[in-house]
Amino acid sequence: GQQVMQIPQYQHVQEGEDFTTYCNSSTTLSNIQWYKQRPGGHPVFLIQLVKSGEVKKQKRLTFQFGEAKKNSSLHITATQTTDVGTYFCAGRGGSYIPTFGRGTSLIVHP
Amino acid sequence: DADVTQTPRNRITKTGKRIMLECSQTKGHDRMYWYRQDPGLGLRLIYYSFDVKDINKGEISDGYSVSRQAQAKFSLSLESAIPNQTALYFCATSGTGINTGELFFGEGSRLTVL
Numbered sequence: 545g546q547q548v549m550q551i552p553q554y555q556h557v558q559e560g561e562d563f564t565t566y567c568n569s570s571t572t573l574s575n576i577q578w579y580k581q582r583p584g585g586h587p588v589f590l591i592q593l594v595k596s597g598e599v600k601k602q603k604r605l606t607f608q609f610g611e612a613k614k615n616s617s618l619h620i621t622a623t624q625t626t627d628v629g630t631y632f633c634a635g636r637g638g639s640y641i642p643t644f645g646r647g648t649s650l651i652v653h654p
Numbered sequence: 655d656a657d658v659t660q661t662p663r664n665r666i667t668k669t670g671k672r673i674m675l676e677c678s679q680t681k682g683h684d685r686m687y688w689y690r691q692d693p694g695l696g697l698r699l700i701y702y703s704f705d706v707k708d709i710n711k712g713e714i715s716d717g718y719s720v721s722r723q724a725q726a727k728f729s730l731s732l733e734s735a736i737p738n739q740t741a742l743y744f745c746a747t748s749g750t751g752i753n754t755g756e757l758f759f760g761e762g763s764r765l766t767v768l
Contacts, residue, residue, distance in 0.1 A: 553694065577756065586744060586759040587697070632696060634757070641712075642757065644689075646696035 546571050548635045550645025558653050563620040565648035567633035574636050576609055576616045581647070582629045590618075623652050657681045660745050660760035668768050673732040675763045677745030684750060686728040687757070688712075688720060691742040700743075703728055704750075735767040 547570040557563050567576065575594045579587040591600055593609035593616060600607045604627075606619045616635075620627055630649045634642035658679045667673055677686065688700040699712030701720040709720060717739060721729045732739055745760040 550696075575755075579757070586761050587757070588759070589756045592756065634697075636755065640755070641699065641702060642755065643699075644697040646694060 546635065546637045546639070546643050548633060548643045548645045550633055550648060552648055553646065554649045554651065556651045556653065557623050559625060560622050563623050563627070563650055564617055565631050565633075565650075566615065566617050567635065567645050568615045569635045569637075569643075571614070571637050573613050574638065576613075576636070577634045577642060578607060578616075578618055579632045579634065580629050581632065585629075587632060620650075623650070625652050625654055628652050656761060658745060658747055658758050658760040660743075660763045662763060663761065664764045666766045666768065667735055669736055671735050671767075673735050673765065675730045675743055675745075675765070677728045677730070677760055679726050679728075679745075679747045679758075681747050681758060682725075683747035683758070684725065685748045685755075686722070687746040687748070688718075688728070688730045689744045689746060690714060691744060691762075697744065700730065732765075735765075737767045740765060740767045 550567045577592045578590040581587045591607050596613050597611045598609040604621045608617045630647040632647045633645045636642050661676045684705045687702045689697040698714050700718050703709050703722045706722050719731045743763045746757040748755040748757050
C-alpha cells in the first residue's frame with residue numbers, strides 16, 4: 545500500500561533559524577496536505593498542494609510539491625516560539641484516503 | 655462550539671472492558687474517519703465511512719469496530735480493551751472530492767487501558 549515517509553522525526557532550532565521537513569511517497573500522489581498539531585492539541589489543516597511543481601507561501605511558511613508528485617517539503621523561515629508543534633504531511637493517491645507521515649516535531653529554543 | 659466533538663475526552667479503563675468513543679459533527683460532511691495517534695507513529699487510520707451505509711477498514715482495524723448512526727455521528731468501539739490500545743484517538747471529517755478533502759479533526763479522546 546501507499547507509504548509516506550517524513551523526516552526528520554525531531555528538529556531542535558534556535559529561534560530565528562530556519563526549519564524544513566520533507567515527505568516522500570512510494571507512489572504518485574493526487575495531492576498532498578500539511579497539518580500542524582500544537583502540543584496537547586489536534587491536527588489543524590495548513591494547506592493543500594495539487595499541481596506538479598507547485599509552490600505556495602503562507603507568511604514565513606513555504607510549501608512545495610515535487611515535479612513527480614511524489615515528494616513535498618515545508619520550510620519555515622526565521623522560526624518563532626509560536627511555530628512549536630508537530631507538522632504532518634498527508635498524501636492522497638487514487639484511493640481518496642489520506643496517508644499521514646509520522647510527523648516532524650519542531651522544538652524552538654528562545 | 656467545536657464543529658467536531660468527541661466524547662469522552664479522557665478515559666481510563668481496565669483490560670477486557672468494552673469502550674465506546676463517540677464523535678459528532680456539525681459540518682454536514684459525509685465522510686468521517688477514526689485515527690489513532692501514538693508517539694512517533696503519526697496518525698494511523700482505523701476505520702472510515704463515506705456515507706451512512708458505507709463502512710471501510712483502515713490500516714489498523716483489528717480489535718476495533720465502528721457504527722455510523724447518522725450522517726453526523728460515527729462511533730468507535732473497543733469490544734475488549736487491551737493495554738496496547740492505550741493511545742490518543744481522533745475523529746475527523748471531510749467533504750467529498752479528491753481535491754476538496756481537508757480533514758477537520760476533533761479535539762481527541764485519550765484512552766488508557768490498564
